[in-house]
Amino acid sequence: MSQEDQEAAGQDTPIRVLLVEDQPDTGESWRRLISSFPDFECGTVCGSAEEALEKVSEVVPGVILMDVFLPGMSGIECTARLKANHPEIPIVMLTASDEDEILFHALESGADGYLLKRTKPADLRAALLDVLSGGAPMTSEIARHVVASFRKPTSSAKDVSLTSREEETLVLLTEGYSNKEIADRLGIGVETVRSHLKNIYSKMHVRSRTEAVVQFMSRRPG
Amino acid sequence: MSQEDQEAAGQDTPIRVLLVEDQPDTGESWRRLISSFPDFECGTVCGSAEEALEKVSEVVPGVILMDVFLPGMSGIECTARLKANHPEIPIVMLTASDEDEILFHALESGADGYLLKRTKPADLRAALLDVLSGGAPMTSEIARHVVASFRKPTSSAKDVSLTSREEETLVLLTEGYSNKEIADRLGIGVETVRSHLKNIYSKMHVRSRTEAVVQFMSRRPG
DNA sequence: AAACAAATCACCCTCTTGGGGGAATAGACG
């Protein structure tokens, strides 16, 4: 049976919310706020993106609330990485500003909703329920910005479009070659290979050759 | 002349032999000897294991003659690595000695034949034809040593037997984790992870996490 | 003509990896 359906209707098991917020005070107040809702619980507050990536598997949250500004890995990067491994968990970004730039990157990374930190308690709960039922909680003006300009990039987030050279580089990666060996085989310099790899990592939201290889090999069962 | 001899000898395209021998003089004399056979040609003499690994793809030899003692990577290591990627190419080891120790490692690595360097020209050609027709050229006494004690190890050379801890480490490798992340997840130190990895690499005949992951993922289509 | 994407390469820096040792402990096995 579907958890979401139960939750939205109001039930006995509260939905686990994973909160990612670096400032302890803010995090704690959000935690308390969320826990005050009868249909939600927030037992875990991660102070960093890294911690969130680590704990998501054990917590298995129904929804993730992610601060945009985090020390180290940003909330945007973190969202992209979480989406790569847990696409089913909805993620709502939290931010104090409403700049377009940030909004774009946030949604590009796969975030499902975008809330301002000044959101009122009742609206937060509504947003949580909204995203759990497949909605995309955000202010209506933000929504218009988004739906228009980011339908394509966001939808194609799953199979990254690599350039031909990047593709070749990736293939050689999956054959276990080092950067130098790849460079030799492609007849280019090592720096160029590194350059391609940086782009590949960025597009695939990974940060090591091994992760890239794993994702690549998993996606094509051949 | 046997059937095989005729076929091999009757071919218009001589079989390419890749010779791996670090001593230029010795290599050149072997090269000339092989080229003197009408059914074989030896255009490439690699002075090192590394060179052999690099050139095998472009040369695509029908058979490889490998000296055991090479500077840097040994002929045994090289054989193991070649077999990992080109299992179809028969490899005959060459050595001056006939020590059991070496013989064992050589055949464990996947070599198909084992010749002494003092082998006579006619016998060399016979050995080449032999290994090409699926045989395992070696002196009869060596053969007995081998067939007896290495049936098991040699046959199980494909799926490496890892210890439970090494297995766990490998699995986490295939999930893209760094050494530190693996250490945290296993509740052990990074040095221990590195230690496990060294053993894994050694057993799998690879030398990077990426190669290990590729080989591991390829072997189990799951 | 101007803007853009792709591909190439450079230089900086830090951290990770790999390979070479060694060494201590605990358990299994004879």
Place this chain on the structure above:
DNA sequence: CGTCTATTCCCCCAAGAGGGTGATTTGTTT
């Protein structure tokens, strides 16, 4: 009781990998 293996950790060192930033060239596209 030694011997062996698995597991754990240590040190050193060189090479590789990753991240940031930026420059150049060559084609498209606008």
